[in-house]
Amino acid sequence: MRYRVGERVRVAARAHEGHHRTPGYLKGKTGTIERAHASFPNPETRAYGGDGLPEQPLYLVGFVQRDVWYGYQGRASDRIYADVFEHWLEEAQ
């Protein structure tokens, strides 16, 4: 696993034509690694009949709601969490 709990990461802001599980509203957003789950078969190749190997590391990433949504009216401490595969993450600048 490349990233550790507490590290700041940015979700890649790239277009991807095929099946992928990275939500569009998080692309380009910076968050914090909350948990390094484990590695799992890659849904991006399994979706086309592949075996999903090699397995890809998956993380729980936390984002500040106000960083994700313009005009968010909730508390500054509100977070949104999502599972994101490692190949969608970059080190935050």
Next chain:
Amino acid sequence: MLGYDRQMERAVHDRGGWPVDAAIDRSEHELADWELLTDALVGALNREGVMNVDELRRGIESMPPDEYERASYYERWLYSLETVLTEKGMLEPGELDRRLGG
């Protein structure tokens, strides 16, 4: 009003945070027999290693956006089933329509 970055073109299924005018329909309905059968069929195909959940998702995501919007939950599953099983050669193109349409 809540907003989000529209920096990326997003496919029709990728709708977290999309602004909508109407309230989200949260009503439930009793499942019809065909919906239960569709669920069972997808489960059986998965257990037999014929078609996995990622293929199911990808088939749904391949729907033309207007059809996606019109379709119900299990109609999307059926669309995907037909798409993926046709790709795999287990169904002939148009076979279901011919057999069901009489």
